Amino acid sequence: MSFVQGPNGEQVIPIRIDGLALPVHDARLIPVESVSQCKVIHYAHSATPEIATLAADSSQRAFLKWKTSTHVQRRDLLLRTADIIDSWADRFVEVQIAETGCFEGWARFNVSNLTRGMREIASHISHMTTGELPPLEVPGSIVLVYKEPVGPVLVIPPWNAAMILSGRGMAAPIGAGCSVVLKASEMCPQTHHLIVQAYEEAGMPKGLINIVQAAREDATAVTEALIAHPSIRKVEFIGSAAVGRIIGQLSSKYLKPVLMELGGKAPAVVLKDADVKHAAGKIIQGMVMHHGQICMSTDRIVVVQDVAEELISQLKTALATTFAGKQGVAVSRKQAKRGQALLLRAQAAGARFIVGDASLNAEETSLTPTIVTDVKRTDEIFHEEIFSPAAILTVVKDEAEAIQVANDTTYGLNAAVHSRNVLNAIRVAQQIEAGQVHICETTGYDEQTLPIGGTKDSGWGRNNGKYGLAEFLEEKTISIHDPAVSKNRFGDEK
Incomplete structure (x- = not known):
């Protein structure tokens, strides 16, 4: 032993x-x-x-x-x-x-x-x-x-x-x-x-x-x-x-x-021609896996306004069904409370919870999966890796703004793009500043034959x-x- x-x-x-x-x-x-x-x-x-x-x-x-x-x-x-x-x-x-x-x-x-x-x-x-x-x-x-x-x-x-x-x-x-x-x-x-x-x-x-x-x-x-x-x-x-x-x-x-x-603040970009239900499932999977304690976790959701309402509905459905209770626990109470504190400080500064409420379980070891919107650049959560089952959702007017928002971070590890048009998705992926960009997948996708960094x-x-x-x-x-x-x-x- x-x-x-x-x-x-x-x-x-x-x-x-x-x-x-x-x-x-x-x-x-x-x-x-x-x-x-x-x-x-x-x-x-x-x-x-x-x-x-x-x-x-x-x-x-x-x-x-x-x-x-x-x-x-x-x-x-x-x-x-x-x-x-x-x-x-x-x-x-x-x-x-x-x-x-x-x-x-x-x-x-x-x-x-x-x-x-x-x-x-x-x-x-x-x-x-x-x-x-x-x-x-x-x-x-x-x-x-x-x-x-x-x-x-x-x-x-x-x-x-x-x-x-x-x-x-x-x-x-x-x-x-x-x-x-x-x-x-x-x-x-x-x-x-x-x-x-x-x-x-x-x-x-x-x-x-x-x-x-x-x-x-x-x-x-x-x-x-x-x-x-x-x-x-x-x-x-x-x-x-x-x-x-x-x-x-x-x-x-x-x-x-x-x-x-x-670390990373991986964006999942959802374009107007995406399979929204599929995208929502992959986003939630990337957000809650291992209590969000993965550097490649989905930390940000960037959605074009044409499909924003539908995506939010599908995110709620995915959390309530396929991924209900799948977030697990944090490595420590300190880590669980850190994620909660980031969310609550953003809420106090004017952000809104659209999924979840940033509550902890009775043992204070697990954070309720939470998606927050209306986050400002001055909010700590905008810059800090959340490292919990939570994400920031930002609605943008078009593809060009989606790329700009996806790149508006000092990090550049992983990202995802959701679109039914593969050529268009590749073109967007090429403009995202990240070591790995995955089309119609979770931000955390990895294979042993692929370079990662x-x-x-x-x-x-x-x-x-x-x-x-x-x-x-x-x-x-x-x-x-x-x-x-x-x-x-x-x-x-x-």
């Missing part, structure tokens, strides 16, 4: 370096509370900057060996680990539900989506690491362009898609030949440790993945110690734009490249399959010149 025994008999998620659990100190325990069980279910051991340094040192030692591994060794490790994760599916489901309060369906989706993603990454290792022989102008010369792993990678995943985002974050660097320091989320440390345990079960070399976590008050110092460490050569962060700015500033301070997938304040770089592998490879050029035929390229010698 992922646990060790704490000084007072507590179940504790340890820090693991070189495949071994570090001794637990009772003054550095992080309580992990389950919102579904309304209690602390276990603890995690919080790291220090000194421990972070040990993890990075270990990753460097492992990298020096792993970078010489063959594409077959890397591929087979990912495939064996994926098989083990699938065989532990029930265990992973139980742990995710306990730590994050998600529905069983979301937990099982995390398992299957991760293992499909790992197999997709594995299938691309051989050709993505293949070098090139570029054509040259200089006679008697050959240039070899190698694809090499960047080095040890710091991966900082969130809790909301606990398996997908952490597992993907490890699989691509390992497939490229890198080692990983995983800074597990303090919200779901057992889930993250269990994935690493699957790698260990599959025969992962010691130190290839070292895993630490930190309490909120320790996180800044631990993270900087890792980013500053000379062995860490790249950072992957998935989380909020606010924290992304901090990670970006730290990484630039130490000249470390960053792959970041940040953001524009604007939603980050940079791309994940999934070959696109994720490319983020952790860099080119090295080696040129060879025959002295018998090479000549001065810079003019005749004097």
Whole structure:
């Protein structure tokens, strides 16, 4: 199991370096509370900057060996680990539900989506690491362009898609030949440790993945110690734009490249020729899934006035029937109350609720799905990611205004366009500033063969399959010149 025994008999998620659990100190325990069980279910051991340094040192030692591994060794490790994760599916489901309060369906989706993603990454290792022989102008010369792993990678995943985002974050660097320091989320440390345990079960070399976590008050110092460490050569962060700015500033301070997938305020644009009933179902699905705690959740609804009344009616119907009670619970009471507060402050400033009332359940763990309109640019909810089963609805006069409203945000992760005219929908999609735009689908659509990432304040770089592998490879050029035929390229010698 992922646990060790704490000084007072507590179940504790340890820090693991070189495949071994570090001794637990009772003054550095992080309580992990389950919102579904309304209690602390276990603890995690919080790291220090000194421990972070040990993890990075270990990753460097492992990298020096792993970078010489063959594409077959890397591929087979990912495939064996994926098989083990699938065989532990029930265990992973139980742990995710306990730590994050998600529905069983979301937990099982995390398992299957991760293992499909790992197999997709594995299938691309051989050709993505293949070098090139570029054509040259200089006679008697050959240039070899190698694809090499960047080095040890710091991966900082969130809790909301606990398996997908952490597992993907490890699989691509390992497939490229890198080692990983995983800074597990303090919200779901057992889930993250269990994935690493699957790698260990599959025969992962010691130190290839070292895993630490930190309490909120320790996180800044631990993270900087890792980013500053000379062995860490790249950072992957998935989380909020606010924290992304901090990670970006730290990484630039130490000249470390960053792959970041940040928040979003995904718009679903409904044009006048849309299948309105279908659009409403996809919008509500994108709004309530996992209590709206997905960076790709439908945060805004932009509808052309011709079909606005019909859409609102269909949204109400979808919520009352297909998606009744499907919003689940928030990861914490604090998160549920945050979403409610955003809505109530907007209402106090003149916005209107047209669906739902922003109320919480008796346990204050779940927000009633709510759609608000008449939101002003000065309202906090206009700019902030809601991260709850709620959305802003804006009625526009035509397609041109719909595009303008969709782009009126600092974010640019996902979007959707609803129209029966595919060519028109593509034309609109091309004008929306987002990394992914989905036609007649939820804003949260994703496949392992597709690149995923953001524009604007939603980050940079791309994940999934070959696109994720490319983020952790860099080119090295080696040129060879025959002295018998090479000549001065810079003019005749004097």
